[in-house]
Amino acid sequence: MPQYTPPLRDMQFVLHELLDATGTLKALPKHAEVDADTINAVLEEAGKFAAQVLLPLNQVGDREGCVLDKTTHEVKAPTGFKEAYAQYVEGGWAALSCDPAYGGQGLPVTLNQCLYEMMNSANQAWTMYPGLSHGAYEALHAHGSPELQQRYLPKLTSGEWTGTMCLTEPHCGTDLGLLRSKAEPQADGSYKISGNKIFISAGEHDLAANIVHLVLARLPDAPAGSKGISLFVVPKFIPNDDGSLGERNPIFCTGLEHKMGIHGNATAQITMEGARGWMVGQPHKGLAAMFVMMNAARLGVGNQSLGLTEIAYQNAVAYAKDRLQMRALSGPKAPDQPADPIIVHPDVRKMLLTARAYAEGGRAMSMYTSLQLDVELASEDEAERQAAADEVALLTPIIKAFITDNAWIATSHCMQVYGGHGFIAEWGMEQYVRDSRINMIYEGTNTIQSLDLLGRKVLADGGKKLKAFGKKVAAFVEEEGVNEDMQEFINPLADLGDKVTKLTTEIGMKAMRNPDEVGAAAVDYLRVTGHLVFAYFWARMAKVALEKKDAGDPFYTAKLHTARFYFAKLLPETAGLIRSCRAGLEPLMAMDEALF
Amino acid sequence: MPQYTPPLRDMQFVLHELLDATGTLKALPKHAEVDADTINAVLEEAGKFAAQVLLPLNQVGDREGCVLDKTTHEVKAPTGFKEAYAQYVEGGWAALSCDPAYGGQGLPVTLNQCLYEMMNSANQAWTMYPGLSHGAYEALHAHGSPELQQRYLPKLTSGEWTGTMCLTEPHCGTDLGLLRSKAEPQADGSYKISGNKIFISAGEHDLAANIVHLVLARLPDAPAGSKGISLFVVPKFIPNDDGSLGERNPIFCTGLEHKMGIHGNATAQITMEGARGWMVGQPHKGLAAMFVMMNAARLGVGNQSLGLTEIAYQNAVAYAKDRLQMRALSGPKAPDQPADPIIVHPDVRKMLLTARAYAEGGRAMSMYTSLQLDVELASEDEAERQAAADEVALLTPIIKAFITDNAWIATSHCMQVYGGHGFIAEWGMEQYVRDSRINMIYEGTNTIQSLDLLGRKVLADGGKKLKAFGKKVAAFVEEEGVNEDMQEFINPLADLGDKVTKLTTEIGMKAMRNPDEVGAAAVDYLRVTGHLVFAYFWARMAKVALEKKDAGDPFYTAKLHTARFYFAKLLPETAGLIRSCRAGLEPLMAMDEALF
Structure with a gap:
């Protein structure tokens, strides 16, 4: 285990x-x-x-x-x-x-x-x-209205009740504008909601007494598309005024998906047959209200993959130190053993260090962003709040997509360290790979994240948010420019910063001629930008480690080696990505759809 | 489905x-x-x-x-x-x-x-x-001896009996020199074989009347390590002289692995309790004899991933043409529909074209190699046989590792095209990802393939085999150098050829100082070389397509577009790989084992 x-x-x-x-x-x-x-x-x-x-x-x-009981829907x-x-x-x-x-x-x-x-x-x-x-x-x-907040928030805060997000329907996931669930206003101010939802994580279970579903649906007079969607709270059991549970609301789990991973979480098909709901926020503004959840959820998904990368790394290291197989090419390292532990082999180390560098880099980026979120939520200075909000907005799609893509690479590497044993359920490594795979898909696929980054967060404001982050990078480069020991980190960081600036301008120009250029560039662009953010944090971590490494704590030595590994072996990926990105739209669109 | x-x-x-x-x-x-x-x-x-x-x-x-019946071992x-x-x-x-x-x-x-x-x-x-x-x-x-051949080959040829390769033991997979199964010579010329094997694919099943296990084991006087291993044929039922089945041999399936994929194949734990076997080939030369199987098996594994890439591509294309979601950034492409089919989105096309280019490039490389294998096996000209054998030897690890790594990328992309539906078993896409994962591990992990390529196939003969292949590339470059229409393919091919030559020399020099440099470079090196081979075949395919595209068959138009996509979007990966490769051993080995 x-x-x-x-x-x-x-x-x-x-x-x-x-x-x-x-x-x-x-x-x-x-x-x-x-x-x-x-x-x-x-x-x-x-x-x-x-x-x-x-x-x-x-x-x-x-x-x-x-396990779903189809009779009781439990x-x-x-x-x-x-x-x-x-x-x-x-x-x-x-x-x-x-x-x-x-x-x-x-x-x-x-x-x-x-x-x-x-x-x-x-x-x-x-x-x-x-x-x-x-x-x-x-x-x-x-x-939520004060009344809804009073009714639901204490129970969600204590954890006595749990909640869900009911967005996706069979014919629409990314494109919520297409959704069909209906909400009919009732005389008492509530709504009768009908429709079918799928892919509802934690959608039904026996962990809590009640489940508070947040459901997107359309009012009868709703305009078509994404501007006609409202948000409702639809509890499994309708709470009485004293907080006790009242009648069972007709919002039922009618099926569970068989999935590649996260088997322990119930991915529910939900059928609503005139379930009672109460509106959250304004009519037709449900998507915006839901995006509060969505942005937090995107940070949360990055965090899921960060967690998987960390535990996959820890176990692969333990195995690599324990498993004896072959001799180092440079001669035996454990001559008293029948073979060397596989951690002596350079490529095993490369796989391990990749996971380590992605875990530690991801942790620095995620925790930095969380701290900015705390500033956004709690600062009393409007300008400070706005600056923090901008930075969180910029980094959210990068955290979601870059960390989850990295976890897919890292968990697969860690599994590979085990050889055939990695493919066997018993060792637990293949589960990390399977579980991590969904993180690249839900809460907006990683392609959607990349479009959010490049289209909405970077190009839409003329690069303002990106420039603000770039200024922090530039200040650090400036500050450490005279520090001899930091050159190995500062130079590639500065170089990549320049390249991102140029690349952004170039894509912006192309996009003015054809907006599809954004879609062609976005995924490569997000990955390049992710490396820029990682390079910044790895350089900053290296600085702390350089200052403290002589104090004798090997933690700093390890941090420094991992930083060097990152710059030597992972950052170079950007060279290929930038080329592929610059190749633009034409190679993707030239072929007629019928020829695929 | x-x-x-x-x-x-x-x-x-x-x-x-x-x-x-x-x-x-x-x-x-x-x-x-x-x-x-x-x-x-x-x-x-x-x-x-x-x-x-x-x-x-x-x-x-x-x-x-x-399903294993633990009582009958069936x-x-x-x-x-x-x-x-x-x-x-x-x-x-x-x-x-x-x-x-x-x-x-x-x-x-x-x-x-x-x-x-x-x-x-x-x-x-x-x-x-x-x-x-x-x-x-x-x-x-x-x-096999003529007698063994007469006894077993007709049944294996007809398919009436099936066979296995019993190599791996719990403590050794890559490092077969450590294996412990024992073979005791008997008076009648047979051997009594005891030991435990794991990960035996197709190791027990009800498809055929008999199973012919080929088993590696040690004779009592065997030298330690890989030079003391002999190969034995150990049938499940011992055949009588008339070909009918005799007594049940004590070689039993004692467990089945629970795996990430290929669930339909029985991955057996095999226990031999004095099972009767007959030696194949010479004493202590079993590993060499087994390598006949192994090399063919490596080509076969590449072929498995080629097959998965193709079917994943076909289905993802069908889904991408059918699924309506969002509008193209450049404006509606199917204005009469509620949304555009997702194949209008550039990144969806990029994922599809990646799979397509890897499938078609892999097919060209694999079929070329098979044809060389036919020449190796059937030519009556010794020099021709040797040249073909050299080329097959060079390309085998590339086919195994490059195609299986590509399939991991491609099947994952094709699954991603389905969004959340890709993660659900019903659609079948996630199975391709899971099944493809083992191909990077068995028959020698992809790291082992890379060491085989760089260490044994390239450096050990001073680059002779690589140069022979390079001559074919150079001849093609020369021949097409005057063809204006081919410049877009020929120039990057020639450029990459030069880079591989330089990189090989550089690694060779470093390896003379420290053999571990080979291990540090090998995986990146194999991927760069894989792209060189792909670029060669894609350029050759583009040439055929250019010559025929005006005849009206859209097959050639599609081939040409896919070639252009490959050169524009996939080949650039080599820029990052070469940098990472050149960063060498130091960043991998600097950190003390204890600090991992």
Whole structure:
């Protein structure tokens, strides 16, 4: 069975040494009391919960999956999932970063992010149950009427009830403008909702007493397309005024999908037959309200893949140190053994270091973004809030797509380290590959992320958000330009920064002639930009490590070696990506559709 | 359910228009009678068998898997597998390229390769049963005593019996020198064999009356390591002299692995408790004898991934033409529909064209190599045989690793085209991804292939084999250097050829100082070389297409567009790979093992 050691040291490094998180948090009145000791204590307990409670259920969940009783429409989650969820609620984890007005602990989003990284390492499928709930909490918190908030938020905060996002329908996923579910207004101010939803994660289960579905549907007078969609809260059981559960609402699970991975999470087909719902936000503005959830969910998906990359790495390292096979080409390294441990082989190390560099780089980028999100949510300075919001907007699609693509590469490499044993369920490695695959698809496919980045976040504002981030990079390059020891990091970082600037301008020019050029360039562009962000954080981490490495803590030596590996072996990918990107639209569109 | 149209037109293009296969075959007395009509007729029938008999069983096999009865040690293959195998035997397919001396049809290996590509498209797990048998046939045909050949080859040729390769043990896969299974000589010339094998594909099943295991084991006086391994034939039932089945040999399936993919094939744990075996070839020379099978198997694994790439492509195209979602960024393309078919989106086309270019490039490379194998096996000219053997040796690791890595990329892309539906078992796409994953591992991991290429095939002979291939490339570049229309293909081909030459020299120099440099460079090097070979074949295909495109057959237009796509969007990957490769060993080895 896979093992897991919560990466507390690296999280503390990123929070305290790289980002000075408490410094940032102190400036926010809401979080002024959050000190390093509190943070570290929460992380330690979170790590225990993940490793001790969730990890042992990960393979069980994959093997058993969820079971639907077609008569009652009830779903049984895998063995142990319900009990683990009770522990989660009991431990107050659901409330960690929720609003104290509804019983939350009001801690920073950044801490919640760390909790989720570890839970995702231990058990992505299980973690989706509370993860979806938190998304529903956020949408209601941002857009619900005071009455709806009073009715639902305390239960979502405690974790007593869970939530879902009901968007996709059989004929539409990416293109929600096509959706058909209907909402008929009723005399009492509620709505009767009918329609069919698919791919509803955590859509039905036995973990919680009630499930709060957030459902997109159309009012009778709705305009066609995405401007005619409204958002509704549709509970499984309609709550009475005293908070107890009333009648069963006709919103039923009518099927479960058989999937490549995340078997432990119920991916439900949902049928609504005149289910009662209440509107969240304004009529026809449901998509915007849902996007509150969606953006948080996209950061959450990046976090899922970060978790998988970390645990895949840890286990592959353990195997590579243990498994004896062949001799090093340069001669035996363990002459007293029948063969050398496979970690002596350069390509095994390359696979391991790839996963390590992607995990640590992803962690730095994700935690930085979470901290900016805390500033966006809690700063009392309007300009500061806006700057933080811009940066979060820019980095969200990169976190979602770059980290999930990297996890697909990294988990596959880690599995490869095991040879044939990697392909066998028993060792647990192939599950990480399968689970990670969905992260490239849901909450907007990675192609959609790339279009969001290039089209909406970069070109639409004339590169303003990108330039603001570029200024931080340039300032760091400037600052370290005289530091001899930093040249190996600063030079390629500066070079890539220049190339991204040029590439952006070039694509912008082409896009004015033909907007499809954006679609042709976007995926390569996101990956190049992802490397720029990684190079920036790896250079900054290298700087901290260089300053501290002589103090004797081997953590800094390892950080420095990993930084060097990243610049030597992973960053060069950008050379090919830029060429492919610059080749433009023509090679993709020249062939007539009929010839495919 | 996935659909499949056998790619007969493209196979005929490669055989007749690109390679002039009948021209090459005519020069071999053994195959002088094989004309284009015969080839085309066989391909057509093979395609029907694959599409009509094997394809409908692919998802069934994945769902049901194989079932072991632990009492009888018998394994039941999925529903329909046994009946399909009976049709395979009945149709004479097992005998296609086998020696007429044992009942074979004596047709070229190249035809068998085409048969297998189509069977792999339709059902990789099923195809492994006859595939392993053919490997056993080849090892016995090359190294068995006349008596063993007489006893086993007719049954393997007809397909009445199947075969396996029993190499791996729990503690050794790549490093067979460590293996422990023992063979005790008996007075009658046979051996008593004991030990445990794992990962034995097609290791036990109900498709055939008998299973002929080829087993590696050690004689009592065997030297340690890989020079003390002998090869034995160990039948499940010991054949009587009249060919009927005698006593059950104590070689038992004691477990089946639960795997990521190829569920329909029984991956057996095999226990031998004094099973009777007969030596194949010379004492202690078993590994060399087994390598006859292994090299053929490596070509076969590349062929598995070629098959998966093709069928994934076909289905993703059908979905992309059918699924309506969003409008093209440049404006509606199907204004009468609620949305455009997703094939209008440039990145969807990029994913599809990637799969297409990898399928067609892989087919050209594989069929070319098969044809060289036919020359190696059947030419009466010693020099010609040697030249062909060298080329097959050079291309084998590239076919195995490059095509299987490409299939991992391509099947994942094709799944991505389906969005969320790709992750659902029902559509069949995620199975192609899972099935394809093993191809990067078995028959020597892709890292092992890269070491074989760079260490053994390129550096060990001072680049002789590579130079011979390079001469063909150079001759083509020279020949087309004056052809204006070919510049877009010839220039990047020539450029990459130069770069590979330089890179090879550079690695060779470094390796003299430290042999581990080979291990650090090998994987990147193989991928760069793979692109060189692809660029050569894509340029040659473009030439044929350019010459014929005005005749009105849109096949040539499509071929030309795909060639252009390959050069514009896929070949540029080499720029990053070469940089990463040149970064060498240091970034991989600098970090102490303890710090991982």
